[in-house]
Amino acid sequence: MTLIGRTRARGIETLTLDSPHNRNALSATLVGELAAALAEAGKDGDVRAIVLTHTGNTFSAGADLKEPPDPDALVGLLRQIVELPKPVLARVTGHVRAGGLGLLAACDMGVASARSSFAFTEVRIGVAPAVISLTLLPRTDPRALARHYLTGARFDAPEAVRTGLLTATGDDVDAVLEPLLDGLRKAAPEALAETKQLLTARVLEAFDRDAAHLTALSARLFSSAQAHEGMTAFLERRDPAWAL
Secondary structure, three states: OOOEEEEEEOOEEEEEEOOHHHOOOEOHHHHHHHHHHHHHHHHOOOOOEEEEEEOOOEEEOOEOOOOOOOHHHHHHHHHHHHHOOOOEEEEEOOEEEOHHHHHHHHOOEEEEEOOOEEEOOHHHHOOOOOOOHHHHOOOOOHHHHHHHHHHOOOEEHHHHHHHOOOOEEEOOHHHHHHHHHHHHHOOOHHHHHHHHHHHHHHHHHHHHHHHHHHHHHHHHHHOOHHHHHHHHHHHOOOOOOOOO
16 A cells, blocks of 8 residues: 555646555655655656645654654655755645654745644654754744744744745645646746756755764664653653653
């Protein structure tokens, strides 16, 4: 059973995260299947752009704590989206948490319904948003990101637009998305690819400079006693030992 749905209409390939049992968490299986689907779409000359969306009320709940992806595989997926020669747009009609925000930030544009919510919950389970910082730090407002990283508090779609995490929001997400897709359909494919390279240069610099360090940091934190307590508390639906 595949975890990635695929449809196509007028040059737009839609890839749908479809893992409802874990709220589209980034499991090793989902990361692998999404990488394969992106690679195929990226090589297809009939595809002008890719829309990444989801089933259910959650775009992605972050890393799957029961089947976590290898940190190198997650770094590879995020870089693949940034380097893909076609624009990738996120379509969100629900909630995004933790690692799912790194996936969102890897996309060239992102739109979300006004009902969507966002939160960097890593600090609340004893880890840090390490690997996903590769896409988030170059693209979002640093003061706002400090607030959201350090508190883990939930924020809404207008705030996500203000900070640069999203492109736009509205009550009808497809009405917001369609003008963006129409613009991409009118653009020359090679010009799109070259323009995307201009926009992603700083992000790729962060990968070249920081990926190894952040991958090692993620692995160290996830194997720590504090993370074990935080994840156990989360799964048991209780406060961790450090909560005041």
